[in-house]
Structures are given as structure tokens and as C-alpha cells.
Amino acid sequence: MLIQIATLMLSLMLLVMLHELGHYVTARWFGVRVERFFCFFDVKFAIWKKKIGDTVYGIGWLPLGGYVKLSGMIDESMDLEQMKQEPKPYEFRVKPAWQRLIIMLGGIIVNIILAMIIYAALFISQGETYVDVNKMQYGIEVDAKQEKLGLENGDIPVGVNGIKYNSLRNINKEALLGGNTLEVKRDGKEVSLPINENFRTEILNSKGSFFHPQVTFEVDSIFDNSAAQKAGLLKGDKIIAVDGFTTPLYSDFKRKLAEYKGKTVPLSVVRKGEAVELMANVNKDGALGFKITSAYLNSLEVHRDYTIAEGITMGLTEPFESIATQVRGIGTLFKVKDGRKQVAGPIGMVKQMPTEWNWLFFWSFTAMISAWLAFINLLPIPGLDGGHAVFAIYEMVTGRKPSEKVLEKAQMVGVVIILALMVFIFGNDIVNMIFK
Numbered sequence: 001m002l003i004q005i006a007t008l009m010l011s012l013m014l015l016v017m018l019h020e021l022g023h024y025v026t027a028r029w030f031g032v033r034v035e036r037f038f039c040f041f042d043v044k045f046a047i048w049k050k051k052i053g054d055t056v057y058g059i060g061w062l063p064l065g066g067y068v069k070l071s072g073m074i075d076e077s078m079d080l081e082q083m084k085q086e087p088k089p090y091e092f093r094v095k096p097a098w099q100r101l102i103i104m105l106g107g108i109i110v111n112i113i114l115a116m117i118i119y120a121a122l123f124i125s126q127g128e129t130y131v132d133v134n135k136m137q138y139g140i141e142v143d144a145k146q147e148k149l150g151l152e153n154g155d156i157p158v159g160v161n162g163i164k165y166n167s168l169r170n171i172n173k174e175a176l177l178g179g180n181t182l183e184v185k186r187d188g189k190e191v192s193l194p195i196n197e198n199f200r201t202e203i204l205n206s207k208g209s210f211f212h213p214q215v216t217f218e219v220d221s222i223f224d225n226s227a228a229q230k231a232g233l234l235k236g237d238k239i240i241a242v243d244g245f246t247t248p249l250y251s252d253f254k255r256k257l258a259e260y261k262g263k264t265v266p267l268s269v270v271r272k273g274e275a276v277e278l279m280a281n282v283n284k285d286g287a288l289g290f291k292i293t294s295a296y297l298n299s300l301e302v303h304r305d306y307t308i309a310e311g312i313t314m315g316l317t318e319p320f321e322s323i324a325t326q327v328r329g330i331g332t333l334f335k336v337k338d339g340r341k342q343v344a345g346p347i348g349m350v351k352q353m354p355t356e357w358n359w360l361f362f363w364s365f366t367a368m369i370s371a372w373l374a375f376i377n378l379l380p381i382p383g384l385d386g387g388h389a390v391f392a393i394y395e396m397v398t399g400r401k402p403s404e405k406v407l408e409k410a411q412m413v414g415v416v417i418i419l420a421l422m423v424f425i426f427g428n429d430i431v432n433m434i435f436k
Helices: 002-029 080-084 097-126 144-148 168-178 197-205 227-231 250-260 295-300 308-335 346-352 359-378 385-398 404-435
Strands: 034-052 055-070 128-131 156-160 181-186 189-194 218-222 238-242 264-271 274-281 290-293 301-304
Touching: 002 034, 002 055, 002 097, 002 346, 002 359, 097 308, 097 359, 097 385, 128 168, 144 197, 156 168, 168 197, 168 308, 197 308, 218 227, 218 238, 227 274, 238 250, 250 264, 295 301, 308 359, 359 385, 385 404
Parallel strands: none
Antiparallel strands: 034 055, 128 301, 156 181, 181 189, 218 290, 238 264, 264 274
């Protein structure tokens, strides 16, 4: 849990600091005084703060974002007393509209640039790996729920809505986000299956692992004091039959073993090229207690390395692809059962973090959230950067500046909207935690 919390908090702190730094740098660039620069909100008190020059820097205790307080700006602080005084040359409100627009977009620009840099670095250093459906010999493993959706063991997913994809991950994504039909190869023929609400719900609930390739297998690690250890199974063993029933695929092995829950069953094993017969006591869950390895599964994966130029090109476009995926994902929530349960706030996100520190996950997650924060802040909602930008653009187009009363009311509306969203998100997390 500590690692999960640390992963999320470090990512959010990095993103908030850099976002607010975008506002800070552009404000100082145009001569606007920055009164406060805070990571997280300091409601009633701050964990740490220090005044340097005209600015108070600090860390708040409420991890819902961060802020910079600019002199002469109507923001979430609602410091109206300052606005009643005569404007000063270092205040936000006296600057030209185009400068105020740049200041408001500063954080968004930093978020997008950060996402581009991280994605480019990941493509250059890690490349891309995916399961190629064209290499699948045994198709996918199907459970009872998938059978009700029309899938069969051995089906090979090849496309969505008539569009063919090489990557199994992309087929999973497109089937969830925009699929009406799933095309599969079955017994040498192509079959089209309808994607309905139940289909989407099952894909969403699978958390990205809806399609499981059927694989040949070998015994890998064996759990201590397990039935596998007591039966004498060793790393590298190939279990070819259970009670005389041949099990070339791991799905066949699991299905047959489930028939012997709590019983003793004979296993036919190939060990270093020689046949070995063993007797094993199957536990009540229908398992023996070992992990598998599969050279076949590894052979399905295609890895592509990117040159520096290719990685940079991919990095420039990936943030926008990520945003599009997130937006489509929100639309999908209205097309599945209990879509509300799939919405995760900070509490829900902690549970999705890895339990062991993983730098690759950290940077991938940070890039995705950075792009998403840029999009959210660009929305024309009063109180967000996009809302402030709308007023600046309005002034640039019409030549008329909105009155301070209009700005005050808009800010109050924005605060109410944002607070309502926070209440929903945290309440939804708590409800999901209690009733899930």
C-alpha cells in the first residue's frame, strides 16, 4: 500500500509542480507578481511554507491539485478586497489580454510538452511490444462468460468493425471503445460477432486482459508445501496428460484438473525427454500450486525498436492519442453496466498502482495523466485555465473586457462545479470501496 500511495503521490506532485511552474514562469516573464506557489491545497494550514522575495512557496496537505496566486487576478482564493484597490503595474488584470492568455495556457503547455518528452523517451528506450494475432496458432482461451457472448475456444480475434489489426491489445481497445462487431477467425473462416452492452462490460471488467491466448506450457516456479511439490513436479517439466487425457495447452490442463478437485490424479510428464508418471493431490480450487512459463507465448510477441527520430515523432503524437482514448473511454462508461463503478478518483487510483516499484509504469502513467490534465484544464469551465482563457480570447476578439462582477460570478460558478465534481469522485471511490 505504501508503494502504491508513493507512486501516485510522486506522480501527482511532479505534474502539479510543473503545471504551476508553467503559470509561474509566464507570469514572471510578463512582470506579474506571484504571491503564492503551492503544491497541493493548504486549506487552514500547510505542511511547509516559506516566503522568498514576494512569493510564499509551500506544500499543502490536500492532494487535489495545486495553485499559484497572482496579484490582481480573480481566482479560487476569491480575494475581492485586493480587486477593490487601484490597479498596480505588476498585477495580472492590467496586462494585455494576449499576455493573460499565455499565462493561463502556461500550465497546459508544460503538461503537453512533458507528456511528449516522456513518451518520446519511452519509445526510444523501450520500443514497443505487442502480441501479434497473425502468429496465433491456438487462438484464445474462452471462459463461461465469454461463451455466452458468442466466443469459442480457439477463436483468433483479427479486427473490429471490419478493420483489421495486428496487435491483440489494439483489438481489445477498439472493441471496448468503439466496437460494434468483433471479427474472429474460426475453423479457417471469418466470423463477425456483435459487441453489445454485456460484451463491453466484460471487456471493461477484465482490465485489459479480455483475450487470453491459448498456450503450450512448462512448469516454472513451484510453491512451497504445494501439491505440485509433494507430487515431485520440477521446473521444466511438461505435463502432457491428466488421467490419460492429453493436455497440450494450458487451458486443457486447467479444465481437466478442475474435474479432480480434492482428489488424487495421475499426471503424465515429460522430463528432459523422458516420460515420468506422477500422482498429485488436487486442492479444493482445482490447482496444484505452480506457475508456468511459455516459450510459445513469447514467440507471439513482436518487439519494435525506434530510432531517435522515430521516437520523437511518436512522442509528439502520443499525448493526443492518449487524450482521445480517455475521451472515448468516458463515452464508453455510458454504454456499459454500472459505468459509475469504473470511475476512479485518488482513492481508486491508489488500488490500481503496482505493489512493487516500477519505473516504467511510473513514467507511462505520468505521461498519460499529464496529457489528460492538459485536456481537462483546457475545458472552458469557469475556474479552470480554459475558463480564464475564454475570457481573454473574448476580450481579444471584441475589444471589450468582461466586468469584474462577471468574472467574480463565473469564478464562483466554477468553484461550485469543481467542488461538486470532487464530492462525486471521492464519494464514488468510497462507495466502490465499501460495496465492491
